[in-house]
Amino acid sequence: MNADYLYKRVSESFEKQSFLTLIGAKIEHVEKGKVIVSCERKETLLQQQGLLHGGVITTLADISGGYAALTTMPENSEVLTVELKINLMRPATSNKIIAVGEVIKAGKTLVIVESTVTGEDNKIIAKMTSTMYSTHS
Amino acid sequence: MNADYLYKRVSESFEKQSFLTLIGAKIEHVEKGKVIVSCERKETLLQQQGLLHGGVITTLADISGGYAALTTMPENSEVLTVELKINLMRPATSNKIIAVGEVIKAGKTLVIVESTVTGEDNKIIAKMTSTMYSTHS
Amino acid sequence: MNADYLYKRVSESFEKQSFLTLIGAKIEHVEKGKVIVSCERKETLLQQQGLLHGGVITTLADISGGYAALTTMPENSEVLTVELKINLMRPATSNKIIAVGEVIKAGKTLVIVESTVTGEDNKIIAKMTSTMYSTHS
Amino acid sequence: MNADYLYKRVSESFEKQSFLTLIGAKIEHVEKGKVIVSCERKETLLQQQGLLHGGVITTLADISGGYAALTTMPENSEVLTVELKINLMRPATSNKIIAVGEVIKAGKTLVIVESTVTGEDNKIIAKMTSTMYSTHS
Numbered sequence: 001m002n003a004d005y006l007y008k009r010v011s012e013s014f015e016k017q018s019f020l021t022l023i024g025a026k027i028e029h030v031e032k033g034k035v036i037v038s039c040e041r042k043e044t045l046l047q048q049q050g051l052l053h054g055g056v057i058t059t060l061a062d063i064s065g066g067y068a069a070l071t072t073m074p075e076n077s078e079v080l081t082v083e084l085k086i087n088l089m090r091p092a093t094s095n096k097i098i099a100v101g102e103v104i105k106a107g108k109t110l111v112i113v114e115s116t117v118t119g120e121d122n123k124i125i126a127k128m129t130s131t132m133y134s135t136h137s
Numbered sequence: 138m139n140a141d142y143l144y145k146r147v148s149e150s151f152e153k154q155s156f157l158t159l160i161g162a163k164i165e166h167v168e169k170g171k172v173i174v175s176c177e178r179k180e181t182l183l184q185q186q187g188l189l190h191g192g193v194i195t196t197l198a199d200i201s202g203g204y205a206a207l208t209t210m211p212e213n214s215e216v217l218t219v220e221l222k223i224n225l226m227r228p229a230t231s232n233k234i235i236a237v238g239e240v241i242k243a244g245k246t247l248v249i250v251e252s253t254v255t256g257e258d259n260k261i262i263a264k265m266t267s268t269m270y271s272t273h274s
Numbered sequence: 275m276n277a278d279y280l281y282k283r284v285s286e287s288f289e290k291q292s293f294l295t296l297i298g299a300k301i302e303h304v305e306k307g308k309v310i311v312s313c314e315r316k317e318t319l320l321q322q323q324g325l326l327h328g329g330v331i332t333t334l335a336d337i338s339g340g341y342a343a344l345t346t347m348p349e350n351s352e353v354l355t356v357e358l359k360i361n362l363m364r365p366a367t368s369n370k371i372i373a374v375g376e377v378i379k380a381g382k383t384l385v386i387v388e389s390t391v392t393g394e395d396n397k398i399i400a401k402m403t404s405t406m407y408s409t410h411s
Numbered sequence: 412m413n414a415d416y417l418y419k420r421v422s423e424s425f426e427k428q429s430f431l432t433l434i435g436a437k438i439e440h441v442e443k444g445k446v447i448v449s450c451e452r453k454e455t456l457l458q459q460q461g462l463l464h465g466g467v468i469t470t471l472a473d474i475s476g477g478y479a480a481l482t483t484m485p486e487n488s489e490v491l492t493v494e495l496k497i498n499l500m501r502p503a504t505s506n507k508i509i510a511v512g513e514v515i516k517a518g519k520t521l522v523i524v525e526s527t528v529t530g531e532d533n534k535i536i537a538k539m540t541s542t543m544y545s546t547h548s
Binding site: 295357362 | 424425427428429430431432433434454455456457458459460464465466467469470473474489491492493494495496497498499
Binding site for chain 4: 222
């Protein structure tokens with residue numbers, strides 16, 4: 001599977017997710033086992049202190065991990081998040097946050113991923129580990 | 138602390154969160170140690186299969202747990218999510234989802250909560266456990 | 275499947291686990307979707323402050339959840355822990371701890387469980403959620 | 412703080428934990444923010460298929476992370492595990508397993524760590540993220 005194919009596969013699924021459009025998530029990079037997505041601070045995405053909401057950060061981590069998993073799955077598979085655990089370590093004061101999702105164990109049915117969310121200063125905002133499930137159609 | 142006071146405390150913070158307005162989250166119930174919030178299916182909140190996005194479900198679980206924690210904290214405290222872990226168990230096919238957040242251990246600095254997200258049929262969509270942190274101002 | 279059969283199934287697997295003998299874990303109760311196990315404080319199971327070690331508490335939570343999952347799986351299945359998340363909420367000052375494992379979603383391949391560990395005073399020591407995997411032989 | 416001091420601090424606490432003696436855990440390396448521990452396969456540490464028990468793997472991950480956290484805390488602090496989440500990815504078929512615990516965010520009260528458990532072949536057996544709490548005496 002080449003990079004163009006993987007990018008197309010991820011972006012076609014990505015564009016079907018209206019919630020990702022709503023929060024303005026963007027695909028930055030796709031390779032086998034690794035997907036990077038980003039999101040910019042907007043007035044509609046904030047929590048009570050004016051910082052990017054934890055729900056946005058978690059969503060970004062989740063999709064970077066989910067799509068990283070998808071790149072290791074057979075064609076016609078869909079990816080589902082079985083569970084995710086995220087530690088929110090620093091407030092997201094940055095104008096842009098970036099989530100790097102990587103596969104750490106690619107199984108046939110289950111794919112274990114982690115995702116690191118950083119700001120423009122490269123400091124870690126959050127770290128997620130997650131179990132993804134492959135459904136074959 | 139009476140119920141009116143707790144409701145006011147939660148709703149004032151809630152209304153400052155623009156992201157909660159964006160997803161249409163609503164407060165259903167507030168009591169000491171327990172907060173219920175809900176959210177309706179909208180075209181902008183979906184994943185690639187047309188179901189409510191996991192990020193929305195997780196956000197709802199998080200805020201129900203966070204505000205449940207807040208009701209046990211001293212006045213002038215703010216609540217931060219240290220970490221959350223959520224198992225997504227069933228697709229959210231319902232038109233409305235409800236998250237019931239409850240405190241299971243109220244400490245001085247850390248409050249441990251869980252949240253159960255169900256659909257209108259009362260089936261469990263997701264279950265979260267989370268560690269909340271109290272910051273005093 | 276009757277209760278005797280389920281008890282036999284769990285206890286046969288239980289007895290093959292030398293580590294459970296080492297820590298003195300005991301089966302207290304088995305029913306479909308629910309298994310209770312216990313463990314007593316011993317001089318060999320302690321942490322630096324003389325309390326039951328978190329590793330013992332976590333092991334007990336894990337096996338109560340794993341065996342609860344097994345009771346919902348087809349014969350000849352084995353159960354594997356995919357992941358577990360545990361919040362350790364109170365020190366285990368009790369002479370005996372009890373872990374109640376319960377299935378909250380029984381799928382074909384994945385079974386989601388939770389386990390609550392309490393002391394003799396019924397106070398919650400720890401709460402776990404976990405994803406179990408069924409392997410068919 | 413020099414390496415000898417940190418090693419002494421960790422090993423003095425380590426030796427007080429009878430459960431670590433029971434499972435035969437050993438300190439391999441101590442530096443600020445990073446602790447490596449190991450454990451060998453023994454007949455008393457197995458699960459039903461004759462592999463190292465998940466409870467042993469989790470304990471090893473926990474203590475590597477806990478002691479990594481301790482090396483960043485003020486003198487006279489004790490470290491407590493607030494929560495841990497571990498993904499068990501491969502069976503522990505190795506005769507020896509090694510857990511590398513590292514601090515990813517050192518706060519005043521909370522320290523976030525991760526731990527990677529590998530076998531002698533360097534393949535990842537398990538990955539943990541955890542929240543540690545510093546108690547000052």
